[in-house]
Amino acid sequence: MRRETQHAVLFLLGGALVRIAADETFLRYVRPAQRWWLIGAGVVMIGLAVVATVRDVRGRTVPGADGHDHRTGPSPWLLVLPVLVVALVAPPALGADAVARQPTTAPADLAAPALPPGPAELGIGEAVARSIDGTLGDGRDLTVTGFLAHRDGDVVVARLTISCCAADARPHTVRLRGPGLQGAAALPVDTWVRVRGTVVAQAAKDNRWSPDLEVAELTVVAPPDDPYEL
């Protein structure tokens, strides 16, 4: 690949990183804390591309006689791929497909303080963890927010937990039950909903870490900026 093409690819790649970090797009792929890392990396790439271009134009570098950089091989071409995928498609955050594909996994140990009695609104990862360690308790009025997914014939409200990037996502789910289930089953998967109901935490033990929720109220909501939980 010619040097000037390498510079162009590097410039675009840096631009793509800055671009997705400039709004909320990057939250589909990584944790919010990585925003400044992405901007920094983008600036480094743009800087290296600009410096190299300026030096080449001034004739300061000594490239091969035909302008090729033989040592890099064909691999620089592949850098075009993430640029194109981000610029053209900007794939959405992981959703129902990823949930259906993976078995749900155990939640992290919370070691969190006991919940005060009464209605609670929790993240799904926390709701699952508290179902397992007993701090949620059966029969509590619980509200959770997540996207709808189907798994093994059940309708679940799911949230994916990531610690670094979407490649390490682990699904946590709450299974919907009761007469209110019809409304949820009629909605397409990946619809974001806020569900209030009565929790059957005991079910989590028999159902691979997925407590049951007897649906009392279900509202469709807008997707949050950060679709993942930590």
Add this chain to the structure above:
Amino acid sequence: MTTTERPARLNSLHVFAGLLVVALVLRSRITEALAAPVVRTVATVFVAICVQALPFLALGVLVSGAIAAFVSPAALRRVLPRRPGAAVPVAGLAGLALPGCECASVPVARRLIGQGVPEAAALAFLLAAPAVNPVVLVATAVAFPGEPGMVLARAAGSLATACVMGWLWQRAGRAEWIAARVRSPAHAGGGRWAVFAESARHDLVSAGGLLVVGALVAAVLSVLVPTSWTVGLADRWLLAVLVMAVLAVVLALCSEADAFVAASLSALPLVPRLVFLVVGPAVDVKLVALQAGTFGRGFAARFAPATFVVAVLCGVAAGVLTLGVR
């Protein structure tokens, strides 16, 4: 291409511009083709791995560029013990100083060899840096709050893997397995800052492309080979060790995140999950792609399988010694 080019000939810049135009024109078609849920999941994981790893790679090439430009071979010789056998563990412990994941350490190890560091020591650094650094060890402690032994076992297993591979290379490795270009010092026709900018740029462009291959393979495999492999392995200890070792290779997780995934597979025994943490930062598909491109295919074809075996053995040994058979 060794033929001389005429000015009017199609070159890569034209191809690149054409590619961009075609992509823009066909944008809606491409989006449609990617609408199937499984393809979208793969695309998301692919972009996620790239986006997550590129900042670490950028950090790595800044360090590697600085080594090429500002650290003289004489200075490195003064820091490292004279005997290569003693230099290996020192280089492994030096990995503590690079708090990144595995993508950062490949260009750094390459430039260390370029500046005359013994290959065995540079390779020990390559394997240790992503696993034995404070960020990764703290993440492991957070992921396994009830098991402080995991942190110790992980550090011991990874450091042992790095040292054994270093010594193994010193004993059996041949210089010609590593591509000759690695050993040539950087040149850019200018002062030190010019060497810095040109080495960093060159390492970024060549390693970045390979990272993309690795990310693509890892994204496809991680979607097609899901963690449901691990269901039903709870009481098959040895099989669980092997499955977790293979999963570590195909999932290609960042070493700062793999502990959380291992913690979530709580149905499995502890030692197989430790093996997952020891193998992952030492050998995975994106790392093999980076190594093949940086040090040559002949190198990767020998180094990666050997590392896999050594890492599994060291992981099991460290696990059994600190945690017991569980």
